[in-house]
Amino acid sequence: MKVYYLTPDEQGNVIWPRLDPKVSSVVTLGTFDGVHKGHQAVLKRVVELAKSYNSRSVAIVFDRRPGFLFSWIAQHGVEPAASEPDSQQLSTVDQRLKYIAETGIDIAIVVHFTQAFSQISYSAFLGQLISQRVENSRQPVHTLGMTRLVLGQDANFGRDRGGNVKSVQRLSEAFRMFDLEVVDYKGPGFIHVPAGVVDGKPVEKKVRVWSSTAVRNSLEQMKVSQAMEILGHPHAVDGTVVHGEARGRTLGFPTANFAPDYEGLLPADGVYSGWLIDYGPADSLPAPASVAALSATPGSVTKGEIISTQPAEVARWTAAISVGTNPTFGPHARVLEVFAVENDWLDLYGHRVRVEFADTTGQMVKAETLDNLTELISQEVRDSQKQCDGGWTDSITGDHIQGTVVDWAGPVIRES
Ligand SMILES: Cc1cc2nc3c(=O)[nH]c(=O)nc-3n(C[C@H](O)[C@H](O)[C@H](O)COP(=O)(O)O)c2cc1C
Ligand SMILES: Nc1ncnc2c1ncn2[C@@H]1O[C@H](COP(=O)(O)OP(=O)(O)OP(=O)(O)O)[C@@H](O)[C@H]1O
Incomplete structure (x- = not known):
């Protein structure tokens, strides 16, 4: 698997790698914390589709959980330093890349997730996966050449979490630049997990069994074998x-x-x-x-190598x-x-x-x-x-x- 590391500039812009324009890409995106069985289902579908369309399979991986970034900003008023550890993160980006590589994905693009980057709308973001306008160039240049996007049923991304299955489907139909495929494989269903205290009373929320939240909940309750069951490792x-x-x-x-x-x-x-x-x-x-990428110049792309x-x-x-x-x-x-x-x-x-x-x-x-x-x-x-x-x-x-x-x-x- 080839890995590229992208560091957004102060405006949140990233330079996407220019991949061979003769080959199209089947893409998925997300944090993939833990690379649990739900994530695996999505990644495997990307690999399968890429094979059947002679395309390349691409996973865009956000490094730093959005949840960590936003709760840090809410608490401290500023963004965490790039090296700040996230105590709730199940797996480091290197651990995640190892599992993603095992699914057969051809290219992983790790985007350092910043507040400015989070402000890009889902439609602008998806447009960049097809082509991108760059400085001193009138014509948009070819980037990943995305022709297919694979998402889980309840995926959310982009400014204000505006990108979801419905909005992306509308975009796909309106512009006919890419097709959307939705993976609805949620695993064994849902469970309730603790979600803090409201008015002095503990409250719960409903989450998928196959989710990183459920894995965290299992680990908090000493149920490591249950975590293994959800993760598949x-x-x-x-x-x-x-x-x-x-x-x-x-x-x-x-x-x-x-x-x-x-x-x-x-x-x-x-x-x-x-x-x-x-x-x-x-x-x-x-x-x-991934460690070197943390100190990369904002707005840069660290060239992909087979690592x-x-x-x-x-x-x-x-x-x-x-x-x-x-x-x-x-x-x-x-x-x-x-x-x-x-x-x-x-x-x-x-x-x-x-x-x-x-x-x-x-x-x-x-x-x-x-x-x-x-x-x-x-x-x-x-x-x-x-x-x-x-x-x-x-x-x-x-x-x-x-x-x-x-x-x-x-x-x-x-x-x-
Ligand atoms: C399998 C295992 C179970 C342990 N259970 C306990 C325990 O129940 N209570 C406790 O005080 N320490 C427990 N310990 C930790 C030992 O106290 C600790 O390994 C020992 O004091 C050596 O510490 P050190 O490596 O700092 O020298 C356990 C260690 C192991 C390997
Ligand atoms: N159980 C599942 N079944 C199908 N798709 C899933 C499942 N879990 C996650 N996905 C999909 O995997 C992709 C990456 O998800 P991402 O890691 O960004 O966050 P997520 O959906 O919130 O996962 P989690 O809740 O486990 O952290 C998304 O498209 C998401 O919808």
């Missing part, structure tokens, strides 16, 4: 390993402690089963293109995962710690790692004694092995992923 958190308090070895369960700048939404405090993936020393890995959006996995282990404040040991910051079940005594300091959440094994408790805690953790480790035994199957590729050690060349520290 385990929910993941990425980070680098730092030193903890070196207590784990004494307990018999040394853990890889994630640095506080981890990426991905952390599930509620609790103990989970899953997988720990090692990508090797962080300083040996190239910075992802690997994820470093290669060095090893993968079944994991017992602890999220919380370790109350047994008094006041403590909230931490994410992972014990690699098959290989205790690993040296992962400074490594780039990922943890994938499979299921729940217990609560974070204040144990009476260290022996009690060790006993509890031992049981949770056994449960993790049982729960992760079957691995998991990627809903996009159909690949079966087994949670056992791949080929780890790093040092294994044995107890002396």
Whole structure:
């Protein structure tokens, strides 16, 4: 998959890549947070249509959730800095691109979502996907050559969320420049999720089961296996390993402690089963293109290259995962710690790692004694092995992923 990164200028304008004018594009657009099964249905339809029309398949991905941008502005009065983390984001742009690439999409165009960009009307935006007028040129120049647009039934985009299935259909019929195809595959239906408090009373809202809101709700309730069911892959958190308090070895369960700048939404405090993936020393890995794109000149396009959006996995282990404040040991910051079940005594300091959440094994408790805690953790480790035994199957590729050690060349520290 080729990836282009677009940085809007102060007026919100972007320069679209000029793609080969002899080939038309089937396009979809959205945030794709989590790339859940609903998103997958839309993306797969784009790939299918592109194949049948000899077109290219294009996904326009908004980076920064619009919800994050607008709530930040409402709270702080200004736009967040480009590097400001979004604590409610399920997956980083690199994680999303990895899954989008798996669906078979040819080109992803990542647009850094700014307030000025959000003010472009849906009709002007869609027009730009066909051709664009540029400075010093009278004739509009060919951009993506969009001939087909694929949207989910309740898609909304453009200024004041004016672009929806009805308004886009009208536009399509009036100008006959592109066709609209609507994917109405919402999955297993709807659920109610908490939506804050009004007049002192908790209120709920109805959302699709296949939605990022439902995934966030599952994670907040420790239901990581439910999140996996909606996503079609385990929910993941990425980070680098730092030193903890070196207590784990004494307990018999040394853990890889994630640095506080981890990426991905952390599930509620609790103990989970899953997988720990090692990508090797962080300083040996190239910075992802998405990081460089954050400091790009406004109004620029970072040329697309065929990039690997994820470093290669060095090893993968079944994991017992602890999220919380370790109350047994008094006041403590909230931490994410992972014990690699098959290989205790690993040296992962400074490594780039990922943890994938499979299921729940217990609560974070204040144990009476260290022996009690060790006993509890031992049981949770056994449960993790049982729960992760079957691995998991990627809903996009159909690949079966087994949670056992791949080929780890790093040092294994044995107890002396
Ligand atoms: C599977 C697992 C379950 C855990 N459960 C608890 C718990 O219920 N209560 C608690 O205080 N700490 C719990 N911990 C965290 C340990 O207290 C922590 O790993 C240990 O203190 C080592 O910390 P350190 O890495 O900072 O040295 C758990 C750790 C693991 C790996
Ligand atoms: N369950 C679903 N069924 C069909 N289409 C979906 C489903 N979920 C999302 N889509 C479509 O995927 C595209 C990208 O969606 P986007 O990520 O921008 O936001 P969304 O629709 O609000 O998704 P979510 O609520 O899960 O965040 C849109 O066209 C949207 O309508």
